[in-house]
Amino acid sequence: MSITRRGLLSGAALAAGSALLYGCSSGSDKNSSGSDNSGSGNSGDTDASTTSAKKGDATKPVARPTSFQESPALKGKGLPPVDQRLPKNPYVIPHRWTGAGKYGGKLQMVVFGTTGAANASSVAEFFYGSSLLRFLNDGLDIGPGLVDQWSANDDTTQWTLHFREGMKWSDGHPFTVDDVLFWWEDMVLPGHDALVPPASNVSGSGKLVTMHKTDDNTLTLTWDTPAPLFPDELATWVNGPGGNGPIWVLPKHYLKQFHPKYNKKVGKDWDVTGGLWEQKADFKRNPDLPTMNGYKCKTFDNNNGITLERNPYYYVINTNGDQLPYIDQMQFTMQQKAETILLQIQQGTVDYCHGRFNNITLGDVSTLSSKKDSGNYDILLWNTGSGTGDMFFFNYDYIAKDEKYGKLIRDPRLVRAISYGWDRKTTQKTLYFGTGELTTGTLGTATAEFHADPDGPQSYKQWRDAYNSYDPAKAKSLLAELGLKDVNGDGYVEFPDGSKLTIDVPYSADIGKDGAAKDDQLVSDMKKIGLRMLRVPIAPSAFADEWTSGSLMSHTNWEASNAGTILGAPAWLLPVSNSYWAPLEASWFTYTGTGKNETELDVAPIKRHPPRMKPDAGGPIEKLTSLYNQAISESDEMKRNQLVWQMIKIHVEEGPFFLGSTANYQGVxxxxxDLQNVPTAGNLALGGDINDWEAPSPAMYDPECWYWTNPEQHS
Known part of the structure; x- marks a missing residue:
C-alpha cells in the first residue's frame, strides 16, 4: 500500500541568478551494469538524464522478482541462502532513474564537525532502513518500509500496521512487533520515563495511543480521537537507534541486557542520553548492535570516523532481484575544517559530498569547477526545499530567565523591526548567488498546505511577504514605538529606563560559512537601525543543552524545511520540540499525557526537570496548540487545511516567530x-529536496543502490 499526497504540488525550480551554477550541474550520468561483480543485469542501462520521478510513482506496484542475487563477498561466510535471509515480501526500490548495478568497492565520505563522530547526526540521514514508512519523490509520496501494508478504520482512530513477514536483524535474529513494544512500553510509557512520546502518538485530546500486538507481524494502534496523518508522521525523520527522530524499533534481544527491567544489575537511574546505553544503542558506533539499516557498524573512532559494512540480512532489493546494498563499505571520516574538505574533493579523495553536511556552499562552486575533470567528479545542483535559508529566531521563552528582555522579545514589534532592517537582497546575492526567492521565513516551499486549493498559495504568499521588505525607516519607527531610543548618543538604542540593550546572538563555534556570513551581515544591518547585536560563541558540545534549558536569547545557523504536510513535522509551526523557537513550552507539550506536567509546579520553569513552562492563556502558543490538536484529529482534508491556514495567520499577525531571507535556493x-544510481536534479520530482531532515536526504534516494562502474578501483 502507498499513499499519494493530495494537493497541487509544483516541482518547478525557482529562477537562478547565475549561469555558472547551472552550467556546473551534470545531467549526463548513465547507470551501467556489467558482468563482473554484477547481479542479474535484467534491468539494463538507464539514462539518468531523461528518467525523472513524478508524483504518484510510488503508488505503482513494483513486481516482485522471481529470483534473488547477493554480493559475491557474502559467499563462504556461513550465511543462509539469500532467499532465506530476505523477508517473504522484500521492499523493491521504486525509483525510475536506477538500473542494475555491480557489487563491491568502498565509498569514501567526510563529515564536518568538531564534537566527534558520536555526534555526527548527518550520518543517519543516509539510512532509511529502520523507518516504518518512507517518503519518496521528494516527499510527494509515502511508500512502505519495515511496514508493507497499513490501513485505518473509517474515522482513523485506529491504524493497523503489517510488518514484513520474515524480516531479520543484521545478526539474523527475527524482527517482530516486540521490538516496537520494547521501545514503547519499556522506554516511553510512564514508569522508566526514559523517552518522551512522539507527537504522532499523542491524540488531539492529549492522551497517549494504545498499542496491541495481534501477532508477531501485526500491530494495532488506537487513539481516542482521529489520527488521519499517522502515515505522514511515520515517514518523517530517520527512525531506529542512532537516528534523528522517534526510535520506534529497537533490537530487544540485544538491548534488554542494558535495561533495568530485564537486568537488575542496571541501576534504575539509567540514562538513555548518556553512559553505557547511549553507546550500546547507537548503530553508528556499536559493532555489536543489530540494525535494520542496509549497513552496520564495522569500526568506530570518535576522533577519526565511522566505517560501515553491508548488512547481509537487509530486506531491500533492486527491481532485478539484487539484494542491496551494492557497495561493500561506507567510510565517514571526520573533518573539522571545511577548507580541507574542499581540497579533498578537488583532489578526488571524497567520493560523495552532500554539501550541507560538510559546509560546502554555492560560494565554492567556482573553485570546485576548476578541478572537476582532474578530480573526476561532477557537481550536482539540487533544490534545497528551504523555507528560510540561514535563519534567525528568538527564544520566545527567554522570559523565564530574564523578564525584562523576555517581555521585549515577546513584543512582535522587535522582531519585525529586525526583519525590516535586514537587507535580504544582499544576503540572497552574496550567499545564494541570486537563486531562490526572498522570504520573511516560512516552512519549506514544497509544503502541501501551501499548494492546496483554494487558499494555500495565497496563505504562503502572505506569510512569505509579510515582513520581508527592506525598510530601515520602518524598523526605526517600530523601535521608537517600543520606547527604545539612543539616550547616550552612542548610535544604539537603550531600554526605556536608559539601561543598555544588547541582543545576544549565540552561535555554536562550528557554525558554517553561510551562517557566519549571514550573522555578520545581520549585526551590521542592525547597527544601521540602532540595534546592538553581539555574536557570542558557545562550545558546540554545550549549545544544545543551553538552548533546551531556555538559557540562550536567540538562535542562528538553522533553516526551516519540510516535505509533505506541515502537520507531519510541525515543529516550526508550533512548539512541539524543544530545539526550536519556544523550548520551554515545547517541553511542556511533549510531556502532555505523561503526568510529568503535574509535578514541580512550585518550581521556577527554568529549574524544573526538564525545564518547561505552560503556555500563557490566550497567547499565540495556546492558540496554535488548540488549532493543532483540532487539525490532527480532522479527517476532512479541506477542513484540516483551513485549520493550518489559521495557524499561519497567527504567525503573520502575532509573529513572526522566526526569520529567514531566501527560500528554495540551490544546494551543492x-x-x-564512477558512482552510479545517484540521481540528478532532473530525475527528481521537485528538483531535489536535499536540505530536509524530516524527509531525510539522501536517504530518500536509497544510497544502498549506488554502485561503482569499476568497483575494483574503489576498494
Missing part, C-alpha cells in the same frame, strides 16, 4: 563520476 553536492 559532488560525486565521483
Amino acid at each position: 553536492t559532488t560525486k565521483n563520476r
Whole structure:
C-alpha cells in the first residue's frame, strides 16, 4: 500500500541568478551494469538524464522478482541462502532513474564537525532502513518500509500496521512487533520515563495511543480521537537507534541486557542520553548492535570516523532481484575544517559530498569547477526545499530567565523591526548567488498546505511577504514605538529606563560559512537601525543543552524545511520540540499525557526537570496548540487545511516567530563520476529536496543502490 499526497504540488525550480551554477550541474550520468561483480543485469542501462520521478510513482506496484542475487563477498561466510535471509515480501526500490548495478568497492565520505563522530547526526540521514514508512519523490509520496501494508478504520482512530513477514536483524535474529513494544512500553510509557512520546502518538485530546500486538507481524494502534496523518508522521525523520527522530524499533534481544527491567544489575537511574546505553544503542558506533539499516557498524573512532559494512540480512532489493546494498563499505571520516574538505574533493579523495553536511556552499562552486575533470567528479545542483535559508529566531521563552528582555522579545514589534532592517537582497546575492526567492521565513516551499486549493498559495504568499521588505525607516519607527531610543548618543538604542540593550546572538563555534556570513551581515544591518547585536560563541558540545534549558536569547545557523504536510513535522509551526523557537513550552507539550506536567509546579520553569513552562492563556502558543490538536484529529482534508491556514495567520499577525531571507535556493553536492544510481536534479520530482531532515536526504534516494562502474578501483 502507498499513499499519494493530495494537493497541487509544483516541482518547478525557482529562477537562478547565475549561469555558472547551472552550467556546473551534470545531467549526463548513465547507470551501467556489467558482468563482473554484477547481479542479474535484467534491468539494463538507464539514462539518468531523461528518467525523472513524478508524483504518484510510488503508488505503482513494483513486481516482485522471481529470483534473488547477493554480493559475491557474502559467499563462504556461513550465511543462509539469500532467499532465506530476505523477508517473504522484500521492499523493491521504486525509483525510475536506477538500473542494475555491480557489487563491491568502498565509498569514501567526510563529515564536518568538531564534537566527534558520536555526534555526527548527518550520518543517519543516509539510512532509511529502520523507518516504518518512507517518503519518496521528494516527499510527494509515502511508500512502505519495515511496514508493507497499513490501513485505518473509517474515522482513523485506529491504524493497523503489517510488518514484513520474515524480516531479520543484521545478526539474523527475527524482527517482530516486540521490538516496537520494547521501545514503547519499556522506554516511553510512564514508569522508566526514559523517552518522551512522539507527537504522532499523542491524540488531539492529549492522551497517549494504545498499542496491541495481534501477532508477531501485526500491530494495532488506537487513539481516542482521529489520527488521519499517522502515515505522514511515520515517514518523517530517520527512525531506529542512532537516528534523528522517534526510535520506534529497537533490537530487544540485544538491548534488554542494558535495561533495568530485564537486568537488575542496571541501576534504575539509567540514562538513555548518556553512559553505557547511549553507546550500546547507537548503530553508528556499536559493532555489536543489530540494525535494520542496509549497513552496520564495522569500526568506530570518535576522533577519526565511522566505517560501515553491508548488512547481509537487509530486506531491500533492486527491481532485478539484487539484494542491496551494492557497495561493500561506507567510510565517514571526520573533518573539522571545511577548507580541507574542499581540497579533498578537488583532489578526488571524497567520493560523495552532500554539501550541507560538510559546509560546502554555492560560494565554492567556482573553485570546485576548476578541478572537476582532474578530480573526476561532477557537481550536482539540487533544490534545497528551504523555507528560510540561514535563519534567525528568538527564544520566545527567554522570559523565564530574564523578564525584562523576555517581555521585549515577546513584543512582535522587535522582531519585525529586525526583519525590516535586514537587507535580504544582499544576503540572497552574496550567499545564494541570486537563486531562490526572498522570504520573511516560512516552512519549506514544497509544503502541501501551501499548494492546496483554494487558499494555500495565497496563505504562503502572505506569510512569505509579510515582513520581508527592506525598510530601515520602518524598523526605526517600530523601535521608537517600543520606547527604545539612543539616550547616550552612542548610535544604539537603550531600554526605556536608559539601561543598555544588547541582543545576544549565540552561535555554536562550528557554525558554517553561510551562517557566519549571514550573522555578520545581520549585526551590521542592525547597527544601521540602532540595534546592538553581539555574536557570542558557545562550545558546540554545550549549545544544545543551553538552548533546551531556555538559557540562550536567540538562535542562528538553522533553516526551516519540510516535505509533505506541515502537520507531519510541525515543529516550526508550533512548539512541539524543544530545539526550536519556544523550548520551554515545547517541553511542556511533549510531556502532555505523561503526568510529568503535574509535578514541580512550585518550581521556577527554568529549574524544573526538564525545564518547561505552560503556555500563557490566550497567547499565540495556546492558540496554535488548540488549532493543532483540532487539525490532527480532522479527517476532512479541506477542513484540516483551513485549520493550518489559521495557524499561519497567527504567525503573520502575532509573529513572526522566526526569520529567514531566501527560500528554495540551490544546494551543492559532488560525486565521483564512477558512482552510479545517484540521481540528478532532473530525475527528481521537485528538483531535489536535499536540505530536509524530516524527509531525510539522501536517504530518500536509497544510497544502498549506488554502485561503482569499476568497483575494483574503489576498494
